[in-house]
Amino acid sequence: MNALERFDLPVSAIPRRWYNVVPDLPELPDDYLDPVTREPVGPQYLETLLPRALIAQETSLERWIAIPQEVRDAYRLWRPTPLYRALALERHLDTPARIYFKYEGSSPSGSHKLNSALAQAYYARLEGVERLVTDTGAGQWGSALAVAGARFGVDALVYMVRTSYKTKPARRQFIETYGQQVLPSPGPHTAYGRDLLAARPDHPGSEATAVSEALETVRAHPGSRLSMGAFANHVLLHQTVIGLETREQLQSIGAVPDYLVASVGCGSNLAGFAFPFLADKLAGAEMTVLAAEPAACPTLTAGEYRYDYADSGRLGPLARTYTLGHAFVPPPIHAGGLRYHGAAPLVGLVRHEGLLEARAYPQHEVFEAGTLFARLHGLLPAPETAHAIRAVIDTAHQCRERRHPATIVFCYSGHGLLDLPAYHSHHTDPMVEEEPVPHAAVR
Amino acid sequence: MNALERFDLPVSAIPRRWYNVVPDLPELPDDYLDPVTREPVGPQYLETLLPRALIAQETSLERWIAIPQEVRDAYRLWRPTPLYRALALERHLDTPARIYFKYEGSSPSGSHKLNSALAQAYYARLEGVERLVTDTGAGQWGSALAVAGARFGVDALVYMVRTSYKTKPARRQFIETYGQQVLPSPGPHTAYGRDLLAARPDHPGSEATAVSEALETVRAHPGSRLSMGAFANHVLLHQTVIGLETREQLQSIGAVPDYLVASVGCGSNLAGFAFPFLADKLAGAEMTVLAAEPAACPTLTAGEYRYDYADSGRLGPLARTYTLGHAFVPPPIHAGGLRYHGAAPLVGLVRHEGLLEARAYPQHEVFEAGTLFARLHGLLPAPETAHAIRAVIDTAHQCRERRHPATIVFCYSGHGLLDLPAYHSHHTDPMVEEEPVPHAAVR
Numbered sequence: 001m002n003a004l005e006r007f008d009l010p011v012s013a014i015p016r017r018w019y020n021v022v023p024d025l026p027e028l029p030d031d032y033l034d035p036v037t038r039e040p041v042g043p044q045y046l047e048t049l050l051p052r053a054l055i056a057q058e059t060s061l062e063r064w065i066a067i068p069q070e071v072r073d074a075y076r077l078w079r080p081t082p083l084y085r086a087l088a089l090e091r092h093l094d095t096p097a098r099i100y101f102k103y104e105g106s107s108p109s110g111s112h113k114l115n116s117a118l119a120q121a122y123y124a125r126l127e128g129v130e131r132l133v134t135d136t137g138a139g140q141w142g143s144a145l146a147v148a149g150a151r152f153g154v155d156a157l158v159y160m161v162r163t164s165y166k167t168k169p170a171r172r173q174f175i176e177t178y179g180q181q182v183l184p185s186p187g188p189h190t191a192y193g194r195d196l197l198a199a200r201p202d203h204p205g206s207e208a209t210a211v212s213e214a215l216e217t218v219r220a221h222p223g224s225r226l227s228m229g230a231f232a233n234h235v236l237l238h239q240t241v242i243g244l245e246t247r248e249q250l251q252s253i254g255a256v257p258d259y260l261v262a263s264v265g266c267g268s269n270l271a272g273f274a275f276p277f278l279a280d281k282l283a284g285a286e287m288t289v290l291a292a293e294p295a296a297c298p299t300l301t302a303g304e305y306r307y308d309y310a311d312s313g314r315l316g317p318l319a320r321t322y323t324l325g326h327a328f329v330p331p332p333i334h335a336g337g338l339r340y341h342g343a344a345p346l347v348g349l350v351r352h353e354g355l356l357e358a359r360a361y362p363q364h365e366v367f368e369a370g371t372l373f374a375r376l377h378g379l380l381p382a383p384e385t386a387h388a389i390r391a392v393i394d395t396a397h398q399c400r401e402r403r404h405p406a407t408i409v410f411c412y413s414g415h416g417l418l419d420l421p422a423y424h425s426h427h428t429d430p431m432v433e434e435e436p437v438p439h440a441a442v443r
Numbered sequence: 444m445n446a447l448e449r450f451d452l453p454v455s456a457i458p459r460r461w462y463n464v465v466p467d468l469p470e471l472p473d474d475y476l477d478p479v480t481r482e483p484v485g486p487q488y489l490e491t492l493l494p495r496a497l498i499a500q501e502t503s504l505e506r507w508i509a510i511p512q513e514v515r516d517a518y519r520l521w522r523p524t525p526l527y528r529a530l531a532l533e534r535h536l537d538t539p540a541r542i543y544f545k546y547e548g549s550s551p552s553g554s555h556k557l558n559s560a561l562a563q564a565y566y567a568r569l570e571g572v573e574r575l576v577t578d579t580g581a582g583q584w585g586s587a588l589a590v591a592g593a594r595f596g597v598d599a600l601v602y603m604v605r606t607s608y609k610t611k612p613a614r615r616q617f618i619e620t621y622g623q624q625v626l627p628s629p630g631p632h633t634a635y636g637r638d639l640l641a642a643r644p645d646h647p648g649s650e651a652t653a654v655s656e657a658l659e660t661v662r663a664h665p666g667s668r669l670s671m672g673a674f675a676n677h678v679l680l681h682q683t684v685i686g687l688e689t690r691e692q693l694q695s696i697g698a699v700p701d702y703l704v705a706s707v708g709c710g711s712n713l714a715g716f717a718f719p720f721l722a723d724k725l726a727g728a729e730m731t732v733l734a735a736e737p738a739a740c741p742t743l744t745a746g747e748y749r750y751d752y753a754d755s756g757r758l759g760p761l762a763r764t765y766t767l768g769h770a771f772v773p774p775p776i777h778a779g780g781l782r783y784h785g786a787a788p789l790v791g792l793v794r795h796e797g798l799l800e801a802r803a804y805p806q807h808e809v810f811e812a813g814t815l816f817a818r819l820h821g822l823l824p825a826p827e828t829a830h831a832i833r834a835v836i837d838t839a840h841q842c843r844e845r846r847h848p849a850t851i852v853f854c855y856s857g858h859g860l861l862d863l864p865a866y867h868s869h870h871t872d873p874m875v876e877e878e879p880v881p882h883a884a885v886r
Contacts, residue, residue, distance in 0.1 A: 003594065011451060074446065106549050150819075151821055177863065177866045374620060380617070420613045420620065427620065
């Protein structure tokens with residue numbers, strides 16, 4: 001019995017334009033606010049932080065933005081990525097639903113993150129930026145920027161969340177093998193890092209602490225610019241190659257999605273995957289966009305929609321989105337890429353507008369789902385991706401109960417080959433749970 | 444500037460038949476000999492070791508052998524694999540040569556090994572075999588059999604060379620995540636392993652010790668059969684999907700190979716990649732087939748062509764091939780997949796017939812080549828694959844000197860994502876060399 005079907009696109013089908021969802025949304029996003037004046041930030045402020053091309057994309061109201069030929073050429077290394085139908089999973093769940101997944105795991109850095117890293121490194125090179133400084137959670141973004149920097153000849157400095165830095169040596173080694181620098185956050189290289197360590201020497205770090213250290217470093221070195229792996233509008237924009245390809249692949253087989261499922265930390269894979277379908281939804285298509293997040297960091301299911309800082313040091317602008325509070329330090333779960341206190345502002349807005357549902361899952365259920373998927377289909381998902389698979393399994397069970405032959409499509413954001421120690425821990429002692437989130441911290 | 448070109452085949456182009464080189468060779472392979480009687484082994488002997496379908500393939504004189512539809516379906520997960528042109532490497536080397544590579548790193552187990560593992564697990568399932576027992580060096584074969592066993596519902600028991608078992612925990616964890624069993628070799632689970640450990644408690648193991656333990660286990664458990672990741676003719680046969688696809692891809696762009704380059708431990712990726720071109724070579728095409736091996740285990744460059752045991756415990760048949768002697772224990776280099784004392788008999792025969800050249804490289808040159816390739820092209824090669832890249836760089840330099848616009852094609856046998864500690868060691872102290880091979884041991 002066939003375990004799966006695969007639907008490819010030719011290399012010529014790599015998208016020529018990114019899709020900007022902003023002009024299609026019912027409301028425009030709120031401005032970013034200056035952390036000192038609380039006034040909307042202008043281009044002058046942003047120019048000290050980001051390459052200019054990205055600032056233009058950040059605030060663009062154009063629906064379509066051309067992908068530079070050099071970036072399309074770089075995408076050719078692994079794009080277009082395949083769409084698969086997961087027949088073995090459907091049979092195992094005995095569901096009438098059809099389950100498809102868009103496979104971003106063939107990227108050389110292992111995840112969808114490279115879609116934006118290549119664009120950012122290209123623009124940095126074009127504008128003479130010497131070094132991109134960034135933060136990384138589980139290390140997937142740092143790995144992507146390392147590959148992209150090597151490809152376009154731009155140095156990268158990666159602040160890696162301390163808990164991941166300690167538990168994921170392979171990610172560090174990956175970044176270093178590409179000739180780039182990686183430092184733990186919090187660490188002794190910035191004033192902010194030194195303060196945090198003085199107050200709590202065993203501080204596990206979070207993406208919010210790493211962003212603060214990256215911001216401080218960029219401010220201190222004029223040839224450097226900030227690079228973000230999620231959160232910002234331009235990053236989500238770059239990721240829309242995922243959804244644009246998926247849309248074309250589904251159309252080619254006459255499939256119409258009822259459910260679009262992705263994991264969410266900040267939301268870059270969800271946004272890149274689902275935003276290109278939102279215009280259809282706004283035009284009346286019945287379609288559920290479903291975000292799967294960790295119970296240990298339940299931004300969309302337990303957060304509040306309000307202005308908050310993007311970084312724990314309050315060095316960068318404020319944005320309006322769903323947040324657990326910038327001081328929230330999530331427990332050190334294995335899906336380090338989902339340990340961020342806030343959703344990307346555009347993902348928050350879409351949720352606020354009622355276009356996005358969310359569910360939170362405990363870690364052991366997530367690893368059970370990832371292990372099942374690996375054994376059925378041969379592909380080992382990243383812990384982040386396994387959240388989406390967990391939500392797909394739930395949805396498929398509901399379809400069985402309701403005898404609904406729905407079409408479920410999920411984003412397989414990355415492979416778990418560098419997360420094997422996490423799978424090992426799960427199998428050795430599956431019931432070791434993440435710490436529960438104290439209610440007081442969820443603000 | 445474009446870093447590479449990519450040439451894909453549609454899913455429908457997955458080969459329908461494997462290519463058996465035997466009927467096209469000038470001489471037939473020599474028989475396997477029974478370890479006790481030294482008489483040619485018959486099917487009755489082999490039936491205690493292998494599934495019947497594989498015995499038929501082992502001794503077949505048919506040029507083409509049909510690939511079962513179930514195996515082709517399973518290949519769809521990642522096949523056909525892309526052929527790339529490495530433009531950035533060409534420019535970096537300032538060579539008039541064109542460099543192409545066939546990319547086997549997108550396999551879910553990370554290497555070409557899955558091509559044969561899926562076939563072996565399929566036949567085992569078909570014939571009611573309960574468990575496949577095997578050996579693995581670096582762990583790539585064990586990983587492939589774990590994925591294939593999970594896919595077709597067959598248990599796998601993997602004896603992993605002790606030095607890799609200790610230094611590559613991710614490979615162990617990979618095998619276990621797929622629900623399969625992995626044990627260190629030598630280890631206390633077999634009489635042979637206990638003997639070795641009694642004589643030398645820190646014995647690093649080798650593929651030859653692991654094969655002996657696998658053989659002992661199969662003999663003791665009638666529902667078990669042996670599975671081999673290289674060496675045997677049927678394994679090389681399964682790997683010919685690599686070369687058959689490559690041939691079609693090269694033809695589609697009008698390229699004719701002057702050099703076919705691959706790394707060699709036993710030689711399964713070299714054979715699978717290059718054998719489908721041998722008929723052209725025998726018909727007069729000027730074409731160099733080049734094997735790259737580690738200086739620490741120089742089977743083809745320093746071995747002797749004679750009958751020898753395939754396993755160090757002398758439990759299995761003898762075969763005629765290039766060998767360093769079945770008691771040879773190579774130093775624990777990072778490219779654990781190349782630590783085997785003998786070439787596959789068909790690879791040895793092809794070398795003996797003058798159809799194959801070989802070069803040996805020291806470890807630090809290999810890692811330099813792998814690192815260069817990763818930074819130029821974004822893809823991190825397995826240490827085994829990096830041997831081939833080292834040989835390609837040498838060949839491209841020669842082409843520059845001779846102003847020869849040759850077409851060089853190499854087999855990118857697998858990715859190095861689970862070998863990051865090895866890259867890390869290289870970058871930390873690149874001049875730590877493998878121990879030199881004592882001359883007395885090379886017999």
